[in-house]
Amino acid sequence: MKLRWIAGYGPAFVLAVVLLVIWQLYVGVGHISPRLLPAPIAIVQGLINNWSVIYDNTIQTLLETVLGMVAATVVGLVLAIMLDASNWMRRAIYPLLIASQTIPIIALAPLLLIWFGYDIGPKVLVVALYSFFPIAVACADGLASAEPELMKLLRSMRATRWQMLWLVRLPGAMPSFFSGLRIAATYSVTAAIFGEYVGAAKGLGIYLQLEANSFATIQVFAAILVTAILSLLLFGLVSLIERIALPWYHGAIARTM
Amino acid sequence: MDMPKLLVQDVTKTFHNGRQPLETLASIDLTVAGGEFVSIIGPSGCGKSTLFNIIAGVEEPSSGTIAIDGEMDASRAGRAGYMPQQPLLLPWRTVEENVLLGLDVRRVPRKEAHQEAHKLLKRFGLAEFAENYPSTLSGGMRQRVALLRTVLFNRSFLLLDEPFGALDALTRLASQMWLLNVWDEFHSSVLFITHDVREAILLSDRIYVLSARPARVLRVVEVDLPRPRTTEHLALERSVQLEQDLVALLMKEQSI
């Protein structure tokens, strides 16, 4: 089962390799200045040569990302449950939730800096602000999609509201919750970098800015590479946890084999 | 005579959803004695499921009284094991965990609940599927799991709403025999909804025939067949006669 799962990504892997080879050849044959577009091999070399510095900055960004994701998950779940609690709550909260996403955070960022300063706090906040929405909405949709007949069955058993939530709605909403979580995980690293761009002492966002200001294009690409790898790893981790947590959702077929 | 398990007296139900009030039940009287198997048949859309929801305590009647074990408690929910048309198994729970759902709602300790569920699965031949997820089961199996869930929640009074409606003929027959087996084991009182006249005759002690909407009781028929029942009983002359009578009655209602 596992092998087949990995093999499923074969075409994507092949395509990525082909694109990288074309890129490498294009830069090599076309004598493109490495300051405009460095070749993939040069980027990996740049990454290795500057690993200790990049690692330093990566840890900072990663910490902001995971703390922001934890906060977003908690807030997203609580909001989803509140939305689901009553029609009244849904009508009160949902429009505000949507409205909150129409605020360009890029416009708020300077204020965040002035309000909260240069510490890790505002970056965690930016990550959480970007990530809680897909989690909350996906999870609320999952909760709302519980079958009415099932609710009837639970009511005939004299189940309380909390029992319905805990025994039926919440477990049933888990696949949607994980979809939201995966989207959030994809955004979160970029959100942390954006938070750092506004002003920070350290982090991949700051590293990117430093290198960009020094025209060190190879290092810029190396940092982008790290960003992409981090995002993919987080996405993969969420998928892995989903597979562990929801065997019935993924593994139901696997059981019969 | 003992106190009936269920006593329904002059129950009516009118829905006020749209502009026009919708009269669904027009005075229903019904009893189920202890250990009795009673079926309700009627044309589709006549309000059988509404009656069930009212008895199960999920909905309230517009007027009339319902007494279970002689108690006319407004919060009847929990006094009957209710099984809807779909099996409605929870996909994230294994068969055993689905069976013990009712005990979870009653806050029975998990260990005890598992023991009870396991005993029941073993007794009715489903033990080997205990750890399966419902998605790996056939339709007939799912219905049996749902029935055991109902039995484990409340074995003294079962409300079964067309449980075998969606099964193919052979599976349905096997499931019917299996249900009789369960009923016999626990001496449950059963109220059973069906479209199928033969099914009603095969299973029941008594059959209520309902009219088209607004539903009222057209006729109450005693099924005077020996137990334990087998399919051969359906071939007896009085069974055939009864089936023809009931079908004729229902056809008349259906055409209205």
Next chain:
Amino acid sequence: MNRRTRLLLSIGIPVLLVIVVAGAFLWQQHAAGSGVKQSQPVSGTLEPQCTALTKSGTPSTQNLTSMSLALDWTPNTNHTGIYVALAQHWYQVEGIDLRLLPYSASVSPDVLVSTGKADVGVSSTEGIVADAAVGQPVVSIAAIIQHNTSALVTLASSGLTRPRDLDGKIYGAFGAPYETAVVSEIIKHDGGTGQFNSVTLDVDAMQALESHRIDFAWVFEGWEVIQAQREGYKLNVFPIINYGIPDYYTPNLITSPTEIQQKPELLRKFMLATACGYEYARAHPKESAQMLLDQNANGTFPDPGLVFASQNFLSPRYADPGRKWGLQDASAWHGYPQFMLNSNGVDDASGKPIHSLNLDALYTNQFLPWGS
């Protein structure tokens, strides 16, 4: 796997991730704390005002007044004097715990200073004039570089060898309201019509120049031009003060009028340490550049050689020979700012161009150790 294991793993994996990342972060903080690079103490003669700073041994870290300085850009050779004073603990000798607020792409030091989020900051004459015009005044308390090192550059291969060749060419702008007027003036001064196309870039102008997306850009001789030389490609450089633009101070150290009113003594102490740092950097480009490198995290400067080369260029320009660092003259504060005002380059808060300002209120020499 049974249900309990699954639940444990589902919660345990994220918790473990947080712990590992936080652990790595704390470990790194710990390692960084113990690995601060110690700079060599200064040698050679110092200004008389500065000798007191070096006399006492290791300064106390107790009872320091905390003070923040907002940087205008990522650390560079414009900031060397500040890093010298930090490396030598001169701020601590003066009883100041100086925190540097890193450069922010979205909040200027002017905003941080005028809202009181920073005590002092690095800005420029253009910024200070614009702040005054919108009613959010800041005051220049020192000129970091006495002469403007701005220049327009083209690629040597472009054949655009003098400003008048720039007529009708594409200029990579950085989005300031005054730059069109300045560029136009330079071209006209060289006999052109002053008409050119302008695209505002969010990206690095030098990259745009190299890839022929633009024909000319505004850069600083002390950094970009030196970097281009080091990387071996040729530029034509037109320093703007050679083409009729009044010379002006950039960058400047700024503070807010409130700060001047409430903490003059703190500013005086800050300026003593800072001025001595720049004076040292004037006389010792190599040592001071090393301090700039040492005081910043690894990776801040991908090319340390550029820092030394840039410092060699800038050190003599921190102040004119025979003059002390930081001093500002009325003539400079009336020349270029008035040029900006005359060319509709300054708008008030409502966006209307204004043509006069009390320019003498925009600067003061009173906090410099050598007086005005």
